Amino acid sequence: MDQHLRNFIPNLRCPVSREEIREMTADELESLNNSIRSGAISNREGKKIEEPLKEALVTTDGVYVYPVTDGYVAEMLPDSAISTKGMKVKPEEFADDKKKVRDFYDDYGWQKSDDSSYKDTVTFEDRRPVSKKYWSRCHLRLNKYLGSGDYLLDVASGAIPNDEYLTYSQSFKLRICMDFSILAVKEAAARLDGRGIFILGDMTCIPIADHCIDAVISMHTVYHVPMAQQTQAVAESYRVLKPGKQAVIVYSWRDSELMKAAFKIWKPVLNFYKQIRGKANKMVGPKTADRPDLFVQQQNYDWFSKHVKKQYNARLVVYSAISRSFSHTFLRKKMFGNQVSSFIYWLENKFPSVLGRWGQYPVFILNKQ
Secondary structure, eight states: OOOOHHHHHGGBBBBTTTTTTEEHHHHHHHHHHHHTTTTTTTTTSSSSSOOSSEEEEEESSOOOEEEEEEETEEOOOOOGOOTTTOOOOOGSSSSSHHHHHHIIIIIITEEEEEEOBHHHHHOOOOOHHHHHHHHHHHHHHHGGGTTOEEEEHHHHHHHOHHHHHHHTTTTEEEEEEEOOOHHHHHHHHHHTOOEEEEEEEOOTTTOOOOTTTEEEEEOOOOOGGGGGHHHHHHHHHHTTTEEEEEEEEEEOOSSOHHHHHHHHHHHHHHHHHHHHHOOOOOOOOOOOOOOOOOOOOOHHHHHIIIIIITTEEEEEEEESOOOOHHHHHOGGGGGTHHHHHHHHHHHHHHHHHHHHSSSSSSEEEEEOO
């Protein structure tokens, strides 16, 4: 077993029972594998376990077993826990919407496109030269909120697709990458080159003990959780923090008043530009390949105010005031796109709270007392 994972085991907790976790002994593994070979072992979802386990973790009461894949990935999703007592998962514990997100990223998002970029990046990001500097600076601005310490928990880390994302863990000894997708954590492991711990987990029941993480970052993930569980996802990120530390959560409002106003103002300008230059290009975002739907449920400021701000001493700053659609549509080289994006970035630095409130992508800063 990877030594970083082994050293972190005292900080792991069962996502189902909250029991402490330990490494299974060779004798325990052999006994369990004999039961697997006889067809007598299923996980909580009711799926038969067919392959013997090489390594595994087990709760101290012996009820739940979690496989360790390839020696370094702790598989700690609540539905896939192997129950030695035959207890199956309740349907509401792992909703179809969550499975859709996991399947999207296993089957599509973290697959490579023809240019070796991740399909998720090609589909959702504006990678044109005219906007590249702006989005890179948005990524990097999060570093000032993270601090330093032993452990950075990257909630729903994905494959760490951007180089800027690597900088988040530069002041930490280890980065804990937790994601639904097995492909995501394996890709992330390749990016971190031995400086990570890798967990297959659910952000609404993080399998980590209270008060042991030095910083949490969650990028564009909470709004892919069913709306009824988003407050719980925020609460879990707060729970694992050490006192005096911060969680940084990048969100997306369902409705941005600033973006509504901007489209009303800028669309006539772009149409006029097209007319005088004889252009016929449509005002659209990036062309994407045929892909499965990705589950999204965005909420508005009222939810943040009622369920996040008061409960977790949270404040708002801005990640980006503009939407990806605005970026693709209006940031154009021949329409002074570089200058426009630089001005937007300057405004964001000048008025981070205002643009976090009214722009497209806010950052929730949760400071644990």
